[in-house]
Amino acid sequence: MARIPIAEGLFTSMSDDARLIGGRCTACEIVTFPIQGSCPRCPSTDMTEHPLPRHGRLWAWTTQEFPPPSPPYLGPKGDAFVPYGVGYVQLGDDVRIETRITTAEGLKIGMEMELVLVPSWTDKDGNEVIAFAFRPVV
Amino acid sequence: MGAIAIRKALADAGVEWRDIQFGFAGSYEIDNPDAVVALMGLTGIPFTNVYNGCATAGSVLALAADAIRLGDYDLGIAVGMDKHLPGAFSADPRLYACPSWYGELGQFLTPKFFGMKINKYMHDHGITSPTLARVVAKNLRNGALNPNAFRRKPLAEEEILGSRMLNYPLTQYMFCSPDEGAAAVIVCRADRAHRYTDKPIYLRASAVRTRRLGAFEVHSPWLPIEETVGPTVDASRAAFEKAGIGPEDVDVIQLQDTDAGAEVIHLAENGFCADGDQEKLVADGELEIGGRLPVNTDGGLIANGEPIGASGLRQIHEVVLQLRGQAGDRQVPGDPKVGYTQLYGAPGVAGVSILSL
Numbered sequence: 001m002a003r004i005p006i007a008e009g010l011f012t013s014m015s016d017d018a019r020l021i022g023g024r025c026t027a028c029e030i031v032t033f034p035i036q037g038s039c040p041r042c043p044s045t046d047m048t049e050h051p052l053p054r055h056g057r058l059w060a061w062t063t064q065e066f067p068p069p070s071p072p073y074l075g076p077k078g079d080a081f082v083p084y085g086v087g088y089v090q091l092g093d094d095v096r097i098e099t100r101i102t103t104a105e106g107l108k109i110g111m112e113m114e115l116v117l118v119p120s121w122t123d124k125d126g127n128e129v130i131a132f133a134f135r136p137v138v
Numbered sequence: 139m140g141a142i143a144i145r146k147a148l149a150d151a152g153v154e155w156r157d158i159q160f161g162f163a164g165s166y167e168i169d170n171p172d173a174v175v176a177l178m179g180l181t182g183i184p185f186t187n188v189y190n191g192c193a194t195a196g197s198v199l200a201l202a203a204d205a206i207r208l209g210d211y212d213l214g215i216a217v218g219m220d221k222h223l224p225g226a227f228s229a230d231p232r233l234y235a236c237p238s239w240y241g242e243l244g245q246f247l248t249p250k251f252f253g254m255k256i257n258k259y260m261h262d263h264g265i266t267s268p269t270l271a272r273v274v275a276k277n278l279r280n281g282a283l284n285p286n287a288f289r290r291k292p293l294a295e296e297e298i299l300g301s302r303m304l305n306y307p308l309t310q311y312m313f314c315s316p317d318e319g320a321a322a323v324i325v326c327r328a329d330r331a332h333r334y335t336d337k338p339i340y341l342r343a344s345a346v347r348t349r350r351l352g353a354f355e356v357h358s359p360w361l362p363i364e365e366t367v368g369p370t371v372d373a374s375r376a377a378f379e380k381a382g383i384g385p386e387d388v389d390v391i392q393l394q395d396t397d398a399g400a401e402v403i404h405l406a407e408n409g410f411c412a413d414g415d416q417e418k419l420v421a422d423g424e425l426e427i428g429g430r431l432p433v434n435t436d437g438g439l440i441a442n443g444e445p446i447g448a449s450g451l452r453q454i455h456e457v458v459l460q461l462r463g464q465a466g467d468r469q470v471p472g473d474p475k476v477g478y479t480q481l482y483g484a485p486g487v488a489g490v491s492i493l494s495l
Contacts, residue, residue, distance in 0.1 A: 072241025
């Protein structure tokens with residue numbers, strides 16, 4: 001039984017100071033999340049890893065109050081489902097990323113948010129799957 | 139249901155299936171909507187299957203019109219059909235160029251996007267939840283007057299606001315539902331239309347546009363800091379330019395109301411009002427059948443559901459009835475002469491058509 005990340009190359013470590021890994025186009029400098037093989041703005045295929053700030057501001061949000069269709073959703077279903085927030089967090093002047101938010105309550109556009117790694121479910125081999133989310137800074 | 143729609147369209151135009159020289163057919167669920175020709179008659183015509191997201195039906199009509207404009211044909215058909223399972227649409231996110239974890243975490247959902255988009259829009263432009271409920275109540279009232287509608291039961295604004303919250307601020311009754319539906323449109327050369335009808339409806343313009351970088355779009359794990367307008371704005375401007383008219387010339391409007399918030403946003407994105415004006419326009423009843431800007435006179439998606447392949451042709455059907463003065467209990471008064479339709483949805487695609495007498 002181990003802690004494993006939900007995907008490789010998504011965050012820099014599994015510790016409290018982990019950062020999300022974006023991609024930056026070496027030609028036009030646009031930042032994407034996650035990193036992708038080519039630039040969505042210019043024709044460049046030269047994208048480099050770009051660790052993102054851990055703090056940002058909430059740009060848009062809603063709540064998810066019903067369990068998403070499964071597949072592809074792998075989280076808790078039925079009575080175990082707990083509503084969550086979803087939003088875009090603006091990370092400095094880099095990028096706005098879509099993320100789950102640790103709570104569905106008290107969300108406001110412009111509030112300060114910080115990255116957290118959260119245990120999400122146990123896979124078929126008994127590993128604890130770790131994903132990312134943002135939480136309001138109070 | 140596709141065959142039923144085709145037979146009704148043929149009867150309306152006074153033509154036979156053997157007169158049809160080509161067809162375009164739209165569907166999401168049906169791999170091969172061409173199967174409908176086996177129910178109509180295997181005449182060997184070129185028949186092209188189309189899927190283009192939520193703008194499928196708008197694309198079908200645009201392609202059919204272009205086939206006529208190219209001069210290859212005189213008479214053809216655009217048809218759409220679909221039958222969806224209940225609940226939010228679902229797919230493998232990788233098919234939309236999104237990572238698997240985006241779906242595994244419960245973020246690959248269209249209702250959630252619509253919740254975020256209208257929540258931010260309300261914050262930025264002062265729209266309130268009662269306005270969303272009024273839009274739903276209006277569309278259900280219009281649907282009650284439409285014998286073809288999927289939902290024909292009006293609901294009080296309090297019931298709409300008080301129904302289960304799905305994606306804040308959108309409640310269950312503020313969303314349309316996936317369902318089964320079909321629609322068909324016969325197209326012909328404009329200079330021959332009088333052979334078939336004494337009141338032809340002309341397709342003045344059709345435009346399909348996809349998202350540009352910086353648009354706030356569905357299925358986006360990230361957005362750049364730079365912002366631009368959505369594809370609806372681009373398609374709308376292109377269609378008005380082609381038609382040589384402006385929003386002030388339109389008499390009846392069909393907008394994509396995937397949810398009540400989408401209708402509110404699209405009213406501004408298509409140029410019919412400024413951002414924020416919707417609050418007063420809705421309160422004053424200006425979007426009602428007798429109002430200054432009649433929107434979704436057949437009940438829209440909220441009353442008709444969203445059979446993706448058919449949805450935009452259902453809008454065309456409604457505009458044609460309105461312009462001919464055949465819309466019965468839901469007829470827009472004052473002899474409307476220009477109609478407008480708009481589609482928008484995943485994966486960030488919009489289609490606009492403008493029709494006139």
